[in-house]
Each structure stands twice: as structure tokens, then as C-alpha cells.
Amino acid sequence: MVSVPILEMKNINKSFSSVKVLNDVQLSIQPGEVHALMGENGAGKSTLMNILMGVHSADSGEIYLDGAKIVNSNPKEAMAKGISMIHQELNPVLDMDVSENIFLGREIKKGTSGILSIVNKKQMRHETQKLFDAVGIDIQPSALMRDLSVAQSQLVEIIKAISISARIIIMDEPTSAITEKEVDILFEQIRKLRESGVAIIYISHKMEEIFSIADSITVLRDGQFVSSDNASNLNKDKLIKLMVGRELTEIFPKTEAEIGEVVMEVNNYSFKPKVRNVNFNLRRGEILGIAGLVGAGRSELVEALFGVHKSAEGSLFINGQDVKIRQTGDAIKNKIALITEDRKQTGLNLIASIEDNITIVSLDKLFPRGVINRHKEDEVVDKSIVKFGVKAASKKNKVQSLSGGNQQKVVIAKWLLTDPQIIIMDEPTRGIDVGAKRDIYLLIGELVKAGKSVLMISSEIQEVMGVADRILVMAEGRITGELERKDFSQEKIMHYASQFNRGKEDEETE
């Protein structure tokens, strides 16, 4: 069934400051297909799509739409030709409400006098509500974007992209911040769109998603085109081999470490209303997973433990000592590290270099006299970059210029450089490719083997089940269940994760 491709990109080349990131890349999309674009972090997927959208301009190469050559010099032109995109890095206008974000740049107007005509806010909210209702999303169209969670923001981005009546929709890691329930909603929409002839270019590092939704798959490696094939001709192992260039055994390698005494004991921790009376402990050499639905309060719990929220209450014992953590510095002194879930907001200083980001928490430790020794710093950072496989032209480059996955590696490198005893990871593999994910799991294994303890939040149930020794499940700010490794099952986790009313009842009796 080879028809005229709706979109063809040929011989695309692109360099950033003389570093080649795309080398003669090609891509061919049929109408009404879901075409997965795969590759490791930094392979050039987002860059290729940004060229298609007119965000970047290619150094050379052609783009054909319906067989006719086109040039997009800005997103407006691309959108006018029926191409829309969900961007990998979420880009909401925080001080606007949801409906305004969805209709940004194409507001519903009352008059016809161009940009001076009145915005029909009511209509926009109404239309937004209709869009949400149609897919079953519960977000207020009038809510400020600032007040939404990461997951909700991503849903809004998704709705925004599919509400533009586009013929080609690019989805660059649309599911990095949402859980399975919302993924299902997305896939349902994708299927509907496919039926109506819309082509979808789908980028994700989640293998299960690819094989459940993609019709065909193009693979890039290090900025080179590797292959393009029907999804039915491939399987997970073959695909991974194409992407990584070698075989990967075992996605969740489980290192057995000796589990020792309790290193952290959390008593009655609350950060109302998001976290309520949480009790648990963490042992030496243990990987403790925290599962739950989006908004369960997992992030707030670990942030509170880390000293981010001044109004948090409760007591914390580290190695049997009662410690007071009032600010993040206290947590760091107690050898706790927090790898946050939102690298752009809380994890990185995007306009600083990779090097500066990696050493920022460890400066006092590396240079106790307050004076930086460049040689020593370079040495330490070089080691980290090799250890965590950060792909970059130079450690002096701004973190901003790294691919999403490589940014995540920088965050991890930064925190592990502090030599922590207790490592809290909030969605540590978000946006990371399979190879790198495996590297992180191996790393976690190494950490616990060396007698450290890991507290890992993940919204990917497979991941927590694959990695953790024990799982806590949270719902509405409380711990609703605890499972030992032998009892792990998806059903049980989901059961505990959806125990909603308990919280409410307690609130009323309080």
C-alpha cells in the first residue's frame, strides 16, 4: 500500500556551532499512519522535528508536503500548512488560563478587526470544556496554567495540538509526565485521528507504547538515518539493537544487595493538604519505590523531606538521630540527595554550563576553602560525564543545548557527585532512552550495593516493580499500601493507588 507520502524529508543536514547533529537524514510519512521516530537521547529527533516546524532551519535538505517542496521559516507557516507539534519541553504561558493556552495564537474572536477584535473568552472556555469532555479529562478551562501539575500541563499540550485541525501532528514525548490512564486517553485520540487520515509522528522512549500504537518506525542514531520499517517487522529487541547499535539484555537488571538497618525513619510527616501523616522507613541497601497516580502527593512528600517546604511537619530520624531539616542545605548535610522530577524548573540552571551545573551542590565539599580550582573541577566533571554518558560537544556548553535525556543525566551526575547516603529520585527516567534507562537501573543497583539507600518515585508501574525491593503506594497524600517484592502485582498497586475516599473521611472526622 505504497501511496504518495504526505510528508518527505530528504538529505537533512544540521549543525550547531560546527557540531553536526543531523547528517543526511531522511523521513517519509504516509497519510493516516502513526510513524514512530526512535533513537537514543541526542540522536537528533527533536531537532529534525523542529526543522519541520520551522523552529530551526536546516543547513541543507528538502521537505516535500504531498510531493510539493515547501519551506517553513517559522511555526506559523508550518501550522498554516497543517502541521502541529507537541513539544518535548513543555511550554505553557504560566500566567494564562488553560483555555487561553489552548487557543494561543488562534483566539476565538467576536469581531473581524484583526488583533483589535475582542477575544471571546466565554466561547474559548466553552470550546475547551467540550474538548476535555470529549476525551474525559477533568481540568477546569479557567484554571491558571501556573496552578496545574506537570501532568495536567502535558494533557493541555496534547489537547492543544490535536484541537488544531492538522494533517500532521508531531508528538515529541507526549507521555513523559502522564500515567497510564491518561496514556490510554491519548491513544484513543490517536486512533481516531489516524482513522480520519491524520498522520502522527510519534517520539517516545517507552517501548510498550511504540508497539501498541505505531504503524511504522524510523530509527536515528547519532544524527544518522538507520532504518525505516513497518512496526510489524520489528520487535523490541530488534528495535533496541537498531537504536543502540548493540544488543541489550534484560531491561530491568536487578542487582541483589544486602539490606541492612534502618537509615531513615519518617514519622507523621505532613505538608497539608498534599501530604498527610506519612510514616515509613528506609533501610541500608534498599530500593524503596513509591507508586501512585499523578497528583498523589509523592513529589510533595519528598520535597518536604528534603526541606523545600518550610511549613512541613513531622519528625525524621537519620541513622537513629533525630534531625531537623528546615532547608535544603540541612538535607544535603545529612547526605540526602533529591533528583527532582522537573529538570527545567528545579533541577538545572539551563543557561549555565554542564560543568557548573554538575558541581554546584558539591562546591563546598570540593573546595572547602571557598576557592575554585579549575583543574580539579575539570577532572571531577570529566569523570562524571564519562560515568553517566552525557553526550555533549564540550562540558563548557550550556545545559540548554543538550537533548532532554542528556539534561536528565546531568541532574543525576550533579547529585551523585555529593556522595549521598540516601538518594531520592522523583521520576528519574523521564525522557531517557532505553539504553540510558538501563544504565540508571544499573547505577541504582551499584548504589545500593555500596550500602546506600534509594527512594524512587515512578509513575511507570513496570519500572517500580522491576527495580524496587519494596513499594509504598500513595493516594491523596497518604500511604495506602505497602508491598514486598514477592507480592508485587500491577493489580494490587492500582488497587491501593485508587483508594480515594479514605482521605476525605479522615478529613471530615479531624
Place this chain on the structure above:
Amino acid sequence: MKKLNNIMNVQLMRELGIVIVFVVILAILMILSPNAFARPANLMNIFKQASINGILAMGMMFVIISGGIDLSVGSIVALTGVVAASFAHPGEYPLIVPIILALVIGLFIGWFNGVGIAYGNIPPFIVTLGTMTMIRGVALIVSKGAPVFGVTDAFENIAGAFLFDTIPLLVVYFIVITIVSAYILTKAVFGRRVYAIGGNEISAAFSGIKVEKIRIMVYMISGLFAGFAGLLLASRTVSGIPTAGQSYELDAIAAVIIGGVSMSGGSGRWYGTVIGALLIAVIGNGLDILNVSSHYQLVIKGAIIIVAVLLDVKSKERTA
């Protein structure tokens, strides 16, 4: 129901913090000087004195919401005032000529600022600092360094006349410009886009908004309003003074920020700016009337600005 009420109040408090501070300051001044300050004539007087800064602040508000800054407005006031006065001598040109000239010059300088920022990618602070300096020079060159006087009565009446014999036209202009600005900012598509480019320029560009075009228009609005303010000041002082308007930009920026617009762009409400402009005028008027010595006036004025915004911030934090 109770919960809804609660939310409403919190929202109100959040947004109206500075309004409350403003009312408190008004009340204090009324108590301190019931016979002079609280007289209706004086209240109208305050409005009048707030007008020129208020008009500049309205333009500045667009710029700051879009994420920029405009230091050139004070110099625009001087140049347009000088040019307008030069074309307002009796028996030379019809009244419309100085008016149009002032507006067009303001608009043009705003356009220049906008182009330098949007296409030249020069930081707003630098472009408008540059035009601030240049335009001040042009004003001095045009006027040969001395005030331009001898304008027609009609010209004097532009700012000096009254509506219904009671409301100074200055106040009328301020109100009209406020209404137009509020309309554009809250109702029109253009306003949405100003917030969008200030809130997240990249996202705005990704959404197909022509960021450069909006940016240029924002500076043109500021320039236009400054041109109008220059015309009004020349009419009010019955002369075009090349050194006029010095540090007006600081007062305009202060009004906008006191009103709760963030320097980093993307947020803020028009009525905050109105309150900001009124607050500055009230402080000046109140201290003059209480006959506080000039030196102490500075100390008190500075302290009130800090305390007003501090109270605003703290009231927001408590209710947030």
C-alpha cells in the same frame, strides 16, 4: 457556598492588596489634613497631577507586560513638547499640526525602539537608554536649549480646559486612555498576545504568534502615549521645555510595578497601574499640603513606596 465565598475573597485580596494599601494611605492623609487634603477640589487636583504620569504608565504597562522596559518616554515627552510648542505659535499653523506632530514623533520613536529590540535583538534597556539620550539631544537641538514659548490659547486649552466646567481635560484624557488600554489589554486579541510574549516568548512563537510584530507595536503604544503626554505637558506648562520629563520614566515604571505588574513580564492588571499612578500623586500632594520640607519629603516618599509594596506582597503571601 461558604467555600466559594472564601475563594472569592482570597482572589480579591490577592489582586486588591495594593488597593487596600492605597485606601489606608488616603485615610491617613485625610485624618492628618481634613481641611485641605480631603476637599473635593484637591482630590480632583490629585487626579490631574496623576494624569501625565498615568498616561505614560499605561504605555509602560504594555511594555513591561511584554517583558521589556522603555526608558525613553521622558525624552519623548521633552521632544514632542518642544516640537508641538514650536508649531503652536499664534497665526502660524492650525491646532491639529502640533497635535499630529507630537503623536507621530512619539509613534516613530516607539517604532524605532521596537525594531531595535525585535529585529536587532538588542536588550530593551540599551535601546531605550540609547534613544533616551539621543532624543534628549534632539530636543535640545530643536529648541536650541531654551524653552519654546508663545503658544496659542487653543494650544493651552488642550490640557487646560475643563469638561462641563468641572473636570479638567487632563483627567478626561487619562480616563479615556485608561479605558482604551484596559480594553485592549483584557478584551482584545492583541492584549492576549502581549501577555503571551511576556509570559513565554518561545511558547508564543511556537503557537504561531508573530512575536516581533507584537513587540514593535507595544513600543509604539508606549511611544504614542509618551508623545501625547509631551503634548499635554507642553500645553500645561504653556511652553515646550527641552529639559522636561527628566526621570519621568522612573515614575512611570514605579507606577506600573507598584500596581503589581512583574518586571519579568507576562502578568499584571491595568487597574493596578492606575492605583500606582494615583498613589504616587497622592504621596506628593499629601506631603506638599502637610508642608513637609523637601528633604524629608524624599525620605518619606521613598519609605512609603517600599512599605506599600511590602504590604501588598505580604497580604498576597498570607492569602495565597
Place this chain on the structure above:
Amino acid sequence: MKKLNNIMNVQLMRELGIVIVFVVILAILMILSPNAFARPANLMNIFKQASINGILAMGMMFVIISGGIDLSVGSIVALTGVVAASFAHPGEYPLIVPIILALVIGLFIGWFNGVGIAYGNIPPFIVTLGTMTMIRGVALIVSKGAPVFGVTDAFENIAGAFLFDTIPLLVVYFIVITIVSAYILTKAVFGRRVYAIGGNEISAAFSGIKVEKIRIMVYMISGLFAGFAGLLLASRTVSGIPTAGQSYELDAIAAVIIGGVSMSGGSGRWYGTVIGALLIAVIGNGLDILNVSSHYQLVIKGAIIIVAVLLDVKSKERTA
């Protein structure tokens, strides 16, 4: 190898764009006025004229890299100058007293600014606009509105003497303060933290940095340098003038931004600021020497600032 070379050049061009612009402007002035401008005595003169603004700009650089702004430096210059001169009358106090007083007052005002911003959560523009106004008032009150004169020769020598009979002490101070600032910014852990809070305050806080503490220290540095500049100005003008230092903050900010520091914080290099301060002094000196009339000087000065930064921006874009 070739690739590496390439990268190095690009990096250099990127960072040194303004240096090239500066050299070009120097060259033009030397060609236009070889006998006057290019003389060593005049070049030393330019350095001297750049010193006070350069010192203010160094402090301002810390503030702007941290994501703030400090409008109060001009008023600090006035107040510390007045106080220092008041304690420098012959036969009253040892020389160290006015020196210490100037520095301590500057430091204290900086601390006040920092606390208002870090703990009061008041926008830097408002806090420092407030102190700018207040401190100007205090300077006038302390001096009773009149310049304070009659200082000792030793006091006059603080800024007026020479090192090795050739290098004005003003220049020496500027160089020393530049070296210290450059060291703190690039070598000290503290400097790294200043960049971190300017780049992303939230992520800095998550990284265990005491954001409030760093913020306060940054304003204290700016205040301290401004206090020192006030002392130098008083010594240079042999009097404490309560109206001195007006709009010095604009020149200091301009030097920093011409030097490539972004107003939004988190980036910038110390030598850019040095070039910025020198560029401003060179323009002023060159135009005076070329005998450009003062009104035209304003126009040319404004234009050069815009064009210099435009060329800098464009050279960066080309090589990016």
C-alpha cells in the same frame, strides 16, 4: 585540530564581540584626533574618568548577574560623600574615620536593599528606587542642603594622589576592585552561587544554596563599592555634594549591559563590564576632544551605545 581551532575562534568571537567594537571605536577616534586623543596622557585621563563609574559598575555587575538591579548607587555616592567630607575637616578626626564611615554606610544600605528583596520579597526595582529616593533625602538632611567643604589635604589625596608619580590613584583603585571582583566572580564559590541564583533561583534553592543570604551579600557588595565611589568622588571634588551622583546608576547599568551581562541574570563576564565602563568614558572624552557641541554629543553618544551593542549581538549571532 582544525575543528578545535574553529570552536575556539567561535568562542572568542562570541565573547569578545564588544571588545572588537571597542577597539574599532578607539581606532576611529585615534584617526580623527591623533594629536589629542591618542596621547598617553589622554589615555590615562580616560582611564581616570572611567574609574568611578567602573567601580559602581563592578558592584552593579554582581547585582545584575544575580538577577536584580540596584538604582540606589547614585544616592549612596551622594550620602557617603557628604558624610565622609563632614568628618574630614582639618584637625577633627583621623583620616580613617571618613573612610570607614563611607564604607560602612554603603554596606548598610546595601544590606537594607538585600533584606527588602530577599526577605520582603519586594521587587528589586521598587526597593532600590525607594532607597534611592530616601538616601538622597538623607544626604540633603545631613548636609542641610549645602555642599560640605573644607576637607584636609590628606582627604583630597585619597583620590588625587598618584602612584609612582604617574598613575592616578583613582585608576589604581579601579584596577584593584576589578581584580577582586573578577576573582570573586570566577574563582570563588560565592561567585558561582551568584550565577546560580541569577540563572534559576528555584533550582539553586533545591541545590542547597541559601538564596536569601547570597542575595543580601550581592547588594552589600554593590553598596560597599558605591560607598567607596562616594568617598572617591568627595575626595576628587574636595567636597561632599548632596546632589552628586544623580543618574550614576544608569551609567553603571549601561556599562554592565554593554559588557554583555543579561538583565535577566545568570550570565556575563567581568571584562565585559570593564570594556563597558571604558567605552562610556571613551565616547565622552572623544566627543569633547573632537569639540562636538554638547547637544549633538547626546545624539552621538546614544547612537554609539545602540550601535555598539547591535554589532556585538550580530557578531555573536553570525558565529553562533
Place this chain on the structure above:
Amino acid sequence: GQQENGVDKYALMMSHMTNSFTITLSNAVKAAAEDLGVELVVFDGGQDVSKQISQVESAINQGYAGILIEPASVDGIKPAVTAASKAGIPIVTINQKITNQELADAFVGVEHVEGGEIEMKYVVEAIGGKGKIAFLLGPLGSDGQIGRTTGYYNILEDYPDIEVVYEQSANWRTDEALKLAENWLQTGVELVAIVANNDGMAMGALKAVEDAKMLDKIKIFGVDATDDALAAVAEGRLSATVSQSTEAQALAAMDALVKLANGEDVPSEIIVGHTLITKENVADFQ
């Protein structure tokens, strides 16, 4: 001095060039230089002493035959004057005496105190020696403000029935004076006169009083004899202004400087008197 084309080059250092007085003064000095057949270069100090010091230092490097300076500050300018006399370059101060006047070769100009006294003497006469009055001051700490205000009080010592109810600075500026006067008029205090340190502020006060239709009750006075003030005096709206005899100052100063440069002696002080301008004599000045 250095000779270029055989013509001596002189420098005029103005404190600033942004009002009628300084512009008129510098133009008058230029005209005087032309008459004397010498070259004159004008520098603008931008109301900043340290800038003016720098300009003098630059001029010393450039080999000027003599320097005429209208000081931006009476004390602050000392290092520049010292440097000039060390370099053997004649330096004359114009319009404004400096604190260490002995360091300069001569002073040509007026005494601000005298200007204030002349203005206030006429005020007293015009209001009949009693009533409430207000002062509009220049930038606090500026020499004109200090001198003229001192002059006011020198005269008022003898008139206990005159009460100064307001005394605020409007920084030489018309718009600020306008606002200030508007606010004073709100308080209901019955003023009989507003006395301004310069004409720019007097014109602002005039506008406020006219707007309030109180010109029959409140008289306005200024200093400087700017063109607009003279016109207002002629129309009987402004009661009086005081001229600093700008042209006379310029002529005498340039003359003294050239003489000094040629090795001749001049008196160390050449005082040019102020002139009161009222409706009676205004025609002579327009």
C-alpha cells in the same frame, strides 16, 4: 599657549547647557571671543562636577591658552583650578565665585546673594511689607539656590510681618513648580506672593495661579530674565524678574582672560551688577 593658525584657543567650561541662562551666557562669550579675534571651544559639564574636572584636565592636556569656567560646584571644582594654575594656564571663573577663589586668576560675575536681595526688596515693596509668601527653590545645595535664598532672608530680617509659609524645591523645573503651587493653593492659605529662585519655576507658579484665577491676589517673582519671563512681565502677569546682565558678564570675562593670557594684569574681581526688571523697564530688555 599653543598656537594653531596663529590664533589662540580658549576653553569655556559651562556647568550645563540646558537652560536659557547658560545658553545665552555661552553664546555671549562666543560672540565676545569672536570680537577679540580668538578661538573659543565650549564644553558642557552636564551638571556634574566630576565631569567638569575631567574636562578641565583634558583641556590642560590639549594646550589651551586660557580657561573660562562657570563652575558646576563652588567647592568641588578646586582640583581642576589647582591643576590649571599649576600648568600655568590662566583660569577665570564666570558668574559664580568659587570657595578657593584665590586659586583662580580672576572672577567675573554676579553675587547670587545680591540677586536674591534685589528680587526680595521688590517683593516687599509690591506686597506692602506684610503677608504670607512662599519660596520656590532651585535644587537644594546648588549655588544659585543657596545664594538667592540667603538674599531673601537678608531682606526679610527687617520685615517681621512677612511670613514665609512654604519653602520647597522645584529643582529649577517648570512642571514641578506648577504641581507644587497647585498643591499650595489647595490648602486655603492666603498667599500674597510666590518668590522663585529662577524664571522657569516662576512660570510654573504663574500657570497654577492663573488656572486658579488668583492672579489678582498672588504676585509672582523670578530671576534670570528669560525671554518668556520678559514677555510675561510685559503683559503684567509676572511682577518682576532680575537680570544677571549676562552679556556684560561675558564680555568682561573674555576680555580679562585674553588679557591674562597675554601677560597683562586684571583685577581679581570684576562684579557685574544685577538689574531689576519690571513692567516699567521691560521694554529695554526685550
